[in-house]
Amino acid sequence: MEGKKYYITTPIYYPSGNWHIGHCYTTVICDALARFHKMSGEEVFFLTGTDEHGQKVEKEALKRGITPHAFIDPLVARLKDMWRLLDVGYDRFIRTTDEDHVRCVQKIYQKLYESGDVYKSEYEGYYCTPCESFWTESQLVGGKCPDCGREVTLQREESYFFRLSKYAPALLEHYKKDPEFLQPKSRVNEMVNNFLKAGLNDFSVSRTTVKWGVPLPFDEKHTAYVWIDALLNYITALGYGSEDDSLFRKFWPADLHMVGKEIVRFHSIIWPAMLMALGIPLPKQIYGHGWLLIGGEKLSKSKENARPELTDPYELVKRYGTDAVRYYLLREIPFGSDGEYTTERFLLRVNADLANDLGNLVSRTSAMIVQYFGGVLPARGEAEGPDGELASLAEGAFSKVKRAMDGLNAPEALEAIFGVVARANKYIDETTPWLLAKDPAKRERLGAVLYNLAEVCRIAAILLKPFLTKAPALILRSFSCDENEGFESLAFGGLKEGAKVVKLPPIFPRLDLKKELAETERLAKETSNEAKPASAEDEKAPIGIEDFGKVELKIGEVIACERVAKSEKLLHETVKIGSETRSVVSGIAKFYTPEEMVGKKVVLVTNLKPVKLCGVLSEGMILCAEDGEGNLSLLSPERAVESGAKVR
Ligand code: MSP
Numbered sequence: 267m268e269g270k271k272y273y274i275t276t277p278i279y280y281p282s283g284n285w286h287i288g289h290c291y292t293t294v295i296c297d298a299l300a301r302f303h304k305m306s307g308e309e310v311f312f313l314t315g316t317d318e319h320g321q322k323v324e325k326e327a328l329k330r331g332i333t334p335h336a337f338i339d340p341l342v343a344r345l346k347d348m349w350r351l352l353d354v355g356y357d358r359f360i361r362t363t364d365e366d367h368v369r370c371v372q373k374i375y376q377k378l379y380e381s382g383d384v385y386k387s388e389y390e391g392y393y394c395t396p397c398e399s400f401w402t403e404s405q406l407v408g409g410k411c412p413d414c415g416r417e418v419t420l421q422r423e424e425s426y427f428f429r430l431s432k433y434a435p436a437l438l439e440h441y442k443k444d445p446e447f448l449q450p451k452s453r454v455n456e457m458v459n460n461f462l463k464a465g466l467n468d469f470s471v472s473r474t475t476v477k478w479g480v481p482l483p484f485d486e487k488h489t490a491y492v493w494i495d496a497l498l499n500y501i502t503a504l505g506y507g508s509e510d511d512s513l514f515r516k517f518w519p520a521d522l523h524m525v526g527k528e529i530v531r532f533h534s535i536i537w538p539a540m541l542m543a544l545g546i547p548l549p550k551q552i553y554g555h556g557w558l559l560i561g562g563e564k565l566s567k568s569k570e571n572a573r574p575e576l577t578d579p580y581e582l583v584k585r586y587g588t589d590a591v592r593y594y595l596l597r598e599i600p601f602g603s604d605g606e607y608t609t610e611r612f613l614l615r616v617n618a619d620l621a622n623d624l625g626n627l628v629s630r631t632s633a634m635i636v637q638y639f640g641g642v643l644p645a646r647g648e649a650e651g652p653d654g655e656l657a658s659l660a661e662g663a664f665s666k667v668k669r670a671m672d673g674l675n676a677p678e679a680l681e682a683i684f685g686v687v688a689r690a691n692k693y694i695d696e697t698t699p700w701l702l703a704k705d706p707a708k709r710e711r712l713g714a715v716l717y718n719l720a721e722v723c724r725i726a727a728i729l730l731k732p733f734l735t736k737a738p739a740l741i742l743r744s745f746s747c748d749e750n751e752g753f754e755s756l757a758f759g760g761l762k763e764g765a766k767v768v769k770l771p772p773i774f775p776r777l778d779l780k781k782e783l784a785e786t787e788r789l790a791k792e793t794s795n796e797a798k799p800a801s802a803e804d805e806k807a808p809i810g811i812e813d814f815g816k817v818e819l820k821i822g823e824v825i826a827c828e829r830v831a832k833s834e835k836l837l838h839e840t841v842k843i844g845s846e847t848r849s850v851v852s853g854i855a856k857f858y859t860p861e862e863m864v865g866k867k868v869v870l871v872t873n874l875k876p877v878k879l880c881g882v883l884s885e886g887m888i889l890c891a892e893d894g895e896g897n898l899s900l901l902s903p904e905r906a907v908e909s910g911a912k913v914r
Contacts, residue, residue, distance in 0.1 A: 271311075273517035275500050277358065278315040280398075281323065281341040285348055287595070288558040288565035294595045295676060296524050297354045297557065298579045301732035302671045304754045311517045313503050314349070315360035316342050320398045324478035329670055335363070351583045352533050352592060353735035360503040362480075369494055370502040372483045374544065378428070379397055379484050383543040386485075389470040392418040395853050398492050400470065404414040408849060408876070408885060412696060413528070414566075415883060417878040421796075426488060433539035434466040440538065446551055446908065448534045449674075450602040453554040454525065457534050469536060490872035497537045501546065512689040520549040522674070528564075530554035547687070553674055556604040556677040562832075563878060565607055576609050576786060582592040590616045595732050596676040609786050613777050618775040620737075624689045624726070627754035628741050628770050630694065631719040635767040638703050643720060643745070643765040644713025653718055656693050657758040659742035660686050660725045662758050676733065690722040720745055721761050728756060738775050744770045819913035821849070821903055822886070827863040829855060833880045839863060843872060851884035857874020857898045869901045869913050 276293045276819035279285070293314055302313035318338050327337040349356065360367060365632055378384040391400035394411035400838040401411065401418060411418050440447060448454045472488035473479065479489025500523065501507075504514035525533050530552065538548045557564045565577060582591050594612050597619065599605030635641060649657070666682035693715075702712040728751055742864060746765040822841035830836035835853045837860060850870065871887040878884070890898040903911070 270308040271517055271521075272300070272313045273504075273520045274300055274303075274522045274524065275520055276314040276524075277529060278317040278362065278496055278499050280344060281318055281338045282567065282721060283341045283344060284567040285345065285579060286565055286567065287579050287582060287591070288577070290352060290579050290591070291350070291558055291595050291599070292524055292526055293349065293354055294352060294592055295674075296522075297352075297356075298592075298596055298676050298732045299522070299524075299674065302667075305732060306668075309516075311359060311504070311513065312356045312359050313475070313500070314356045315356070315499060316345060316357065316362065316504070317343075317360070317492065317496040317499075318362045319476075319479040319489070319495055321393075321395050321476050322398060324476060325395065327478075327786055338363070348579055351588060351872065353588050358503050362499060366505070366508060367499060367502040368480050369580050370505075370507050371480045371490055371498050373507045374425075374498060375490060376483050378464055378540075379426070379482075379541055379721050381543065382430045383428070383432070387425060387427050387468075388422070389427075390420070390422040391470075393421045394418045397610050406715065408883060410876055415878060417680060420770065421475060422628050423474050424488075425470040425474070425481065426485070426594075427468040428468040428471045428494070428509070428536075428540065428754065429468045429543070430536065430539050433542050434462055436542055437466075437535065438462050440548065445689075447842075448530070449551060449553050452602075452793075457531065461531065461535055466535065466539075488520045488696070493532055493536070494540070497532060497540065499524050506546075510720045512802075513670055518910065519547045521551065523549050523552045524674075525552065525554055527554040527556060550635060552724070555848065556599065556602060558599065558607045559604050559651055560607055562606070562881060564604075571720070576790070577607065581789075582612075586612075586777070587736065587774075590620060592734060593620055593680075594661070597680045599677070601675045601677055604859040610779070613779050613782055617777050617779070621772070621776045623684060624690060624730075624737070624881050625772050625774040625776075627687055627690050627694075627719070627726075628723045628744070629715065629772050631723055632767055632770045634699055634703075634745050636769045637722060638699070638712060639716065641767050641769075643763055643767055644717055644762060645710075645715045646721075646759060647710055647714030650711070650714075652693055653714070656689055659689050660722050661756065663729055664753060669718060671732075680733060683726055686722060686729075687726055690726075691721075696717065699853070708753055717761065717763070720767065721758055723760055724751075725756055725758070728752065729880060740770065742770050743904070801820045816873075817871055819889075820844075820870055820872045821851075821873075821907050821909050821911040821913060822868055822870045823864045823909040824866045824868060825859040828883055829860060830880050836880060837863060838882050839890075840890070841868070841870065842909050843870065843886075844908075846910075848872075848885040849883045850886045850888060851879040852888045852890075854888070854898050854900070860901070866900065866909070867902050867909065869903070 274296050276296045296312060300310050304310045323334050323338060323714060327334040330337060346489060357674060375384060391402060392406055394399050394416060397413050397415060405412055406418065410416060425800060427448060428896060449455060471491045472482055472490055474487050476489050479492065480495050482488040500520060500831045501514060504517055505511045506514045523533055533552045541548055559565060579591065594615055599616050613870050635643060656731055661688050663682050667679040670678035670682065697715045699712055701713050702708040724745055724747055727738040732739045742749045745767055767893050820843050822843040824839045825842050826840040828838050830838050830851060836851050837855045839850045841848050869889045874881060874887055876885045889901045891901060892898055
């Protein structure tokens with residue numbers, strides 16, 4: 267009889283090169299799940315990869331005067347490097363430029379074209395190139411992309427459409443029948459109420475304006491829309507529609523597509539509808555996880571809050587190690603929700619759990635066995651006092667971990683494991699081995715206590731293997747255990763009396779919070795200096811009029827103003843600039859009340875890239891003078907001028 271199979275996928279990543287700790291979140295969770303299922307004896311296929319086609323790559327390559335491949339290849343190598351640093355053990359890394367994928371995408375389009383589910387029509391919409399997404403006029407915010415706040419362009423083109431509308435009733439039915447299909451529940455409400463119930467429009471699935479894509483076999487001036495090309499990776503990676511589709515037959519339907527919440531719509535509506543059109547069973551579950559936030563906003567390069575010195579995974583792994591970064595990601599963010607990322611929280615979490623609790627337990631235990639028993643494991647002896655409670659907690663941990671992991675909840679699984687670690691540390695305080703060691707009559711008891719502690723270290727190490735990839739092997743080896751020991755050896759009492767024990771150096775050195783935070787600040791300054799094209803000398807040097815001319819300054823009239831919720835510094839103004847009205851956020855709440863602001867004529871920089879501050883869109887910067895104490899005073903035109911007037 268065939269054993270249990272587990273097919274898990276991450277989204278395939280855009281080859282941006284600007285990866286931050288938020289990007290690692292999806293894939294590290296998947297890796298922990300894949301490891302857990304492998305250790306549970308299941309046959310696992312874990313897929314990740316890169317989403318390489320589309321206008322963004324085409325443009326970037328063109329800008330550099332190189333081919334798209336020459337542009338992407340080093341980025342893909344860098345992404346793989348990131349996964350290597352984080353010990354992400356995927357079974358296939360698919361690239362949408364892989365030949366087998368391209369061939370399969372073409373076959374699928376052909377099939378859908380022949381069945382009538384893909385047909386030719388015309389498309390018009392506002393396209394955001396960085397997000398590779400089309401928007402309708404009503405979806406735009408202030409004329410800009412609602413996701414990233416950047417410019418969009420109106421594009422009209424002949425296009426092939428997918429008959430998405432036809433599948434809305436079947437999708438609704440599926441949601442009703444299978445409450446596990448999309449998780450967490452909150453995302454179901456969003457998809458069903460906001461999209462499905464309103465009915466679905468057919469969906470444009472080809473472009474004539476994008477050359478860097480998979481050409482449609484029945485009309486070569488069209489390329490496949492990147493999102494369709496990308497979604498199909500989940501089946502092309504298994505050889506669907508190819509001569510050898512054995513992996514597809516073995517692993518499909520996927521057990522889990524893990525995705526960030528912003529791409530749930532593609533995965534839970536368009537993807538299942540396409541599978542229905544192809545007559546392929548639907549994946550068992552789609553999970554839309556939350557985001558890592560900075561200052562309440564999604565950590566994102568395009569929003570420029572992903573300061574590399576704080577959020578660069580390569581740097582973090584270099585400074586704190588693979589296990590620390592994996593542990594933070596898997597433990598800190600409540601699963602399904604968003605979580606605020608700060609360096610301080612990262613350091614606190616690593617110090618408290620890894621350095622203090624786990625690190626101390628294993629180094630104290632091994633050190634005492636070396637000190638009192640010459641590194642030879644004593645006998646377990648008769649249980650007394652808190653021994654039974656410790657042993658049963660350690661043995662019972664696996665079922666808690668399993669329950670949590672079946673619910674995809676890594677933080678809860680880790681909480682159960684660290685509950686045992688904490689109990690063992692308390693056990694040391696209760697049994698006071700250093701006092702037992704002073705009394706020769708208590709030698710046997712001392713041996714039993716140290717045996718129990720060693721056993722907890724071994725069990726914790728095994729349970730931690732899906733989550734941490736370095737420390738468990740070190741711990742197991744120091745107690746002369748096979749580092750390949752798995753869930754089958756979790757019964758309490760597995761360690762053999764007489765086993766050699768070596769003293770473990772601190773596996774997670776305690777981090778000095780102050781020093782680390784100061785170092786991060788220093789790096790931050792260094793990086794921002796590096797980012798400046800000019801040297802400090804140049805900065806003082808006069809600029810040319812052409813430099814000044816790049817800044818567009820205008821007079822605006824504040825027509826409404828309110829405080830930004832949860833911020834002491836920020837005001838949110840609605841500013842009229844000629845015939846245009848803009849949303850502007852400025853840090854002047856300590857110096858002006860909202861009432862005072864209304865009616866004021868101010869000077870604004872009007873050609874800055876829009877940003878979001880505390881979640882509010884800011885499309886300009888109001889200029890102020892600052893005195894020696896940091897007090898701000900607004901600049902206003904000296905005589906009456908109309909809003910919209912240029913400042914020069
Ligand atoms: N290429 C698409 C996916 C196509 S799948 C058929 C894409 N790529 S991505 O590179 O932008 O995102 C990759 C993963 O990183 C997504 O799961 C996304 O949600 C995740 N994250 C990016 N920023 C994140 C945070 N700040 N926090 C948590 N995860 C985030 O989307």
